[in-house]
Amino acid sequence: MKPGLVWGVLVLAVCGLGACGSREEVARVGDTPVLLADVALQQQAGGTPEAALEAVVDRTLLAEAARRDGLLKDPALTARLEAARREVLAHAYVESVGAKASTEEALRQRYAAQKDSLARREVHVAHIVVYVQPQATEAERVAAQARINRVYARLVGGEDFAVVARETSEDAATGSQGGDLGVLREGQVDPRFFAAVAELKPGVPSAPFTTPFGLHVAKALEAPRTVVPSFEEVRGVLAAQARNDAVQERTEQLRKDITVKRYPERLSTGKASGRTEGESR
Structure with a gap:
């Protein structure tokens, strides 16, 4: 059966x-x-x-x-039961409010309104890195600086960036590709790294610079450009924004619509009081 x-x-x-x-x-x-x-x-x-x-x-x-x-x-048990009930109901209501605010039409309207502000710079870049651990000693930092200086000297001397990257970069994944990191978009990588590479002229290696990962020399493979991401690329971000905005707005409205009475003096004494404090409407 x-x-x-x-x-x-x-x-x-x-x-x-x-x-x-x-x-x-x-x-x-x-x-x-x-x-x-x-x-x-x-x-x-x-x-x-x-x-x-x-x-x-x-x-x-x-x-x-x-x-x-x-x-x-048992008051502790009933409090736990009520907390579970409260959280389930609150979560369901948040999901309901968020769903209404993040329909296809609403998200496309939000995209149209924010399109200009969504523009981001991007650059196709290659790099050579000498890693420096956060706990590195002063001697280790000096040695790392000496290694990246030698790399820079070779590049300034006219050696091919891709060849030097294969021979010296400690990033094995990109080093084997001549240091090519692909196209990086603003906000996707460490801000200090992007700031250093976004102003480079194509083909001209940067001076050594520092990020939380170590010491770098970089080269722009193409001129930086500004792009606007497609709706599909930012749909998830727009949906999260729409849901958060809707829930915050609804919460503020509920604070106005539903009377809330607070009794802060009872938090420390645990005793009932006829006095009402913190009442809001």
């Missing part, structure tokens, strides 16, 4: 025995109904519907036992 058919028979059997208050109820543990939605959630972890049902029943048995033993009278 197919799993889906087995599941359908199971649901009908349970309901046929009078255990179901509705077609959504697939089991009852004490006074607690187990719904199809409960099983579907459990089944996201994998397994058959039948196995998921048994897993939910087992956990519900334990929860029912906790209720009967009076554990719900």
Whole structure:
């Protein structure tokens, strides 16, 4: 028998025995109904519907036992339950607000409005690097500086950049390619590195410069240019911005619409007070 058919028979059997208050109820543990939605959630972890049902029943048995033993009278436990409920609801609401704000149409409108500000410089560049570890001693730093100075001297003396890169660069991945890093876009690499290479004239090696990774000599293989990323390239960024903006705006509106009363004096004393402080509307 197919799993889906087995599941359908199971649901009908349970309901046929009078255990179901509705077609959504697939089991009852004490006074607690187990719904199809409960099983579907459990089944996201994998397994058959039948196995998921048994897993939910087992956990519900334990929860029912906790209720009967009076554990719900424990303020710490009830606080944890309320915190879980609060977080699930808040998360669901944030997702709902964010989804409405990040529709295809809304994102394309945001892209059109921000298109000019999205422009970024990019440059096709090659480099030679001598790595310097953050914990390097002064002697190690002096030795690294001497190595990059010798590299620069060879380049100024007219040697081919790609050849020198293959022989001296400590970046094995790019060194074997003549130091070619490909096209780098502003914001994708260390700001100090990009600032050093973005103003280079094609074919002219830079003087040695420092980044958090070490000492570099670089060469622009093409003239730097300014480009505007396509909508698809920045879609994810635009969606995140739209969702964040919408949630912040909605939160501010909720602060105005829903009365909030704070009792800061109770935080330290734990005692109730008839005094109301920090009330906002």
